[in-house]
Amino acid sequence: xxxxxxxMAHQECNELLRQGLIEHTSSPWACQAFYVEKRSELxxxxxxxxxxxxxxxxxxxxxxxxxxxxxxxxxxxxxxxxFSKFDLKALIYIDDILLFSSDDxxxxxxxxxxxxxxxxxxxxxxxxxxxxxxxEIEFLGMNISQGQYHPGPHLAIQLLDFPDxxxxxxxxxxxxxxxxxxxxxxxxxxxxxxxxxxxxxxHPPTWNSSYTKAVLQLKKIAxxxxxxxxxxxxxxxxxxxxxxxxxxxxxIEDRDGQKRYCGHASGKFKDSQQHYHTIYxxxxxxxxxxxxxxxxxxxxxxxxxxxxxxxxxxxxxRNKIPxxxxxxxLKDWFARYDFTVHHVxxxxxxxxxxxxxxxxxHLITPKGHYPLIFxxxxxxxxxxxxxxxxxxxPEMFPP
Numbered sequence: 001x002x003x004x005x006x007x008m009a010h011q012e013c014n015e016l017l018r019q020g021l022i023e024h025t026s027s028p029w030a031c032q033a034f035y036v037e038k039r040s041e042l043x044x045x046x047x048x049x050x051x052x053x054x055x056x057x058x059x060x061x062x063x064x065x066x067x068x069x070x071x072x073x074x075x076x077x078x079x080x081x082x083f084s085k086f087d088l089k090a091l092i093y094i095d096d097i098l099l100f101s102s103d104d105x106x107x108x109x110x111x112x113x114x115x116x117x118x119x120x121x122x123x124x125x126x127x128x129x130x131x132x133x134x135x136e137i138e139f140l141g142m143n144i145s146q147g148q149y150h151p152g153p154h155l156a157i158q159l160l161d162f163p164d165x166x167x168x169x170x171x172x173x174x175x176x177x178x179x180x181x182x183x184x185x186x187x188x189x190x191x192x193x194x195x196x197x198x199x200x201x202x203h204p205p206t207w208n209s210s211y212t213k214a215v216l217q218l219k220k221i222a223x224x225x226x227x228x229x230x231x232x233x234x235x236x237x238x239x240x241x242x243x244x245x246x247x248x249x250x251x252i253e254d255r256d257g258q259k260r261y262c263g264h265a266s267g268k269f270k271d272s273q274q275h276y277h278t279i280y281x282x283x284x285x286x287x288x289x290x291x292x293x294x295x296x297x298x299x300x301x302x303x304x305x306x307x308x309x310x311x312x313x314x315x316x317x318r319n320k321i322p323x324x325x326x327x328x329x330l331k332d333w334f335a336r337y338d339f340t341v342h343h344v345x346x347x348x349x350x351x352x353x354x355x356x357x358x359x360x361x362h363l364i365t366p367k368g369h370y371p372l373i374f375x376x377x378x379x380x381x382x383x384x385x386x387x388x389x390x391x392x393x394p395e396m397f398p399p
Contacts, residue, residue, distance in 0.1 A: 078232035083137035087129035185225035190266040229260035236302040242285035249289025265292040309343040
């Protein structure tokens with residue numbers, strides 16, 4: 001630590017001692033402490049003191065309770081219209097708390113219940129990082145409102161902060177990490193990430209114009225990501241397509257006759273799969289699409305729309321003696337899911353077809369096809385911020 005940071009650390013530790021949250025110890029164990037100053041710290045105007053306890057994990061019993069993935073948490077929000085978010089004041093690494101309700105009345109009751117829990121267990125909340133009674137909220141890097149969500153603008157800004165060329169290996173890893181977090185919203189993402197992934201090999205190639213182009217295009221399409229709907233009780237439709245070495249898929253929910261886009265995916269076939277016949281690639285596109293959206297599809301009946309009418313017949317082995325071993329494995333894999341295949345002509349399977357094809361420049365500008373997805377967002381009831389909830393909410397913040 002610098003002398004300034006060390007002085008701040010002493011002041012913070014003395015304050016925590018005064019509050020009875022920490023105590024003096026003579027333990028032989030010690031871990032490094034340091035300050036971080038990322039987006040949330042800049043937002044509140046103060047650095048955060050953290051302790052690196054990772055080396056201690058080697059000597060502790062493993063905690064088998066998994067941290068829920070973001071899509072698991074978002075799946076609970078399709079009917080929510082009022083939100084409140086809280087952040088613990090200190091000591092916890094993952095400490096985001098989100099309260100959500102379908103109306104203001106039930107949300108006021110929920111806030112009171114939360115207030116009772118906070119008081120009972122002496123939980124300290126950060127007032128600066130809390131929001132109460134909002135119709136739109138930022139949670140886990142996403143802006144959530146009326147059953148749909150989209151990436152917060154700070155993620156696109158972080159991508160713009162990277163240089164356009166000659167990125168180091170660590171910079172490529174960080175850049176792709178941000179892209180992968182929001183890849184559900186980005187069309188054609190695999191066409192560019194597959195190019196940049198080559199730079200992470202043990203002996204990476206020399207930087208050239210193709211890598212610069214990939215960085216620039218990813219920065220560009222990340223500026224206007226479409227909003228996606230959170231799947232609820234409607235009919236789920238998975239559209240898939242494959243072309244050359246890429247595959248594409250998009251998940252759609254048909255709710256009351258209105259189609260809402262819930263996510264899209266694209267990828268590059270493995271080297272061994274790139275030489276397959278087109279029919280096999282179409283089948284693997286369906287498989288990859290189901291794997292991508294497995295969380296939403298595993299326990300539900302859904303429709304697969306593709307431009308290959310022979311898919312169901314290929315997996316029917318009554319007239320095949322002996323059957324193809326690869327197809328046998330695929331049939332066994334698809335048997336886990338309950339779906340019906342609908343044949344859709346290629347010119348009607350526009351989105352998935354676009355995702356699987358190498359992009360054209362005019363298709364990825366803000367005037368191209370994809371922003372239409374944003375216009376096809378769900379038309380849920382409007383809900384303004386609940387100022388009454390904010391003004392009458394219980395006092396939950398420490399002095």
